[in-house]
Amino acid sequence: xxxxxxxxxxxxxxxxxxxxxLAVQPVDVLALQELKLTDDKFPAQAFAEAGYQAVWxxxxxxxGVALLSRTPATEVVRNIPGFEDDQARVLGATIDGVRVIxxxxxNGQAPDSDKFAYKMRWLDALREWVRDxxxxxxxxxxxxxxxxxxxDLDVWDPVGLAGTIHCTPEERAQLQSLIGLGLxxxxxxxxxxxxxxxxxxxxxxxxxRNRGLRIDHILISEALKAxxxxxxxxxxPRKNERPSDHAPVVLTLD
DNA sequence: ATGCCTCAGCTCCTGAGA
Numbered sequence: 001x002x003x004x005x006x007x008x009x010x011x012x013x014x015x016x017x018x019x020x021x022l023a024v025q026p027v028d029v030l031a032l033q034e035l036k037l038t039d040d041k042f043p044a045q046a047f048a049e050a051g052y053q054a055v056w057x058x059x060x061x062x063x064g065v066a067l068l069s070r071t072p073a074t075e076v077v078r079n080i081p082g083f084e085d086d087q088a089r090v091l092g093a094t095i096d097g098v099r100v101i102x103x104x105x106x107n108g109q110a111p112d113s114d115k116f117a118y119k120m121r122w123l124d125a126l127r128e129w130v131r132d133x134x135x136x137x138x139x140x141x142x143x144x145x146x147x148x149x150x151x152d153l154d155v156w157d158p159v160g161l162a163g164t165i166h167c168t169p170e171e172r173a174q175l176q177s178l179i180g181l182g183l184x185x186x187x188x189x190x191x192x193x194x195x196x197x198x199x200x201x202x203x204x205x206x207x208x209r210n211r212g213l214r215i216d217h218i219l220i221s222e223a224l225k226a227x228x229x230x231x232x233x234x235x236x237p238r239k240n241e242r243p244s245d246h247a248p249v250v251l252t253l254d
Numbered sequence: 255a256t257g258c259c260t261c262a263g264c265t266c267c268t269g270a271g272a
Contacts, residue, residue, distance in 0.1 A: 036261070036262065062270075109272085115270095164272095215272080245259085
């Protein structure tokens with residue numbers, strides 16, 4: 001079983017690239033973030049023709065998430081239960097016996113902003129919900145655009161970017177508290193190339209210079225860790241014409 | 255340089271992303 005996450009920065013623009021990628025990398029589950037379209041515009045037919053079912057949770061202009069899968073998604077949850085939110089950021093579903101949570105974590109903008117405070121509240125709510133989900137589902141994967149780096153290894157310029165958004169101690173403590181629930185960072189379970197990132201700024205030739213951040217993650221429960229055989233960033237689509245600024249991350253389970 | 259790209263939208267500028 002293969003599962004992947006990819007922030008595609010507008011599904012309207014990127015649909016052909018997603019279909020092309022799935023043709024080459026026929027994963028069983030793909031979590032998408034930043035659809036940037038309303039539910040009525042979701043291209044369910046195009047995915048069906050490619051052999052994928054979908055559940056989606058869209059929003060005008062911003063956010064929006066989807067789960068594509070070969071087999072049906074059941075027990076679907078939209079956003080964090082009990083957490084008031086007008087932004088479409090989370091989809092949970094059970095697929096092939098695995099509890100899959102795809103999420104687009106808030107960006108946070110700057111440590112002193114209202115958006116950062118929202119990010120912290122959102123992370124508090126997510127952690128408590130994931131705790132409950134883990135108690136109910138032994139096989140669980142939490143994947144998406146976390147908008148948080150684990151540590152300096154995830155940052156192209158750890159000195160220059162110290163304390164800036166995605167790299168603050170507060171965000172990293174939140175990420176560690178998710179790990180503390182009993183989840184593992186799947187990428188770090190396996191040997192990786194140096195300077196291993198999942199996002200590069202569109203500006204300044206950042207991709208060519210590999211000036212990036214690793215902010216897209218796949219966290220897995222112990223039961224899935226035992227089955228994990230590979231996990232890596234696929235930089236190929238970032239080399240496309242008109243790419244997303246993020247690359248997909250792919251997990252292989254035996 | 256509080257910018258550089260890219261995308262959406264009450265679209266020829268602005269807000270947001272990260």
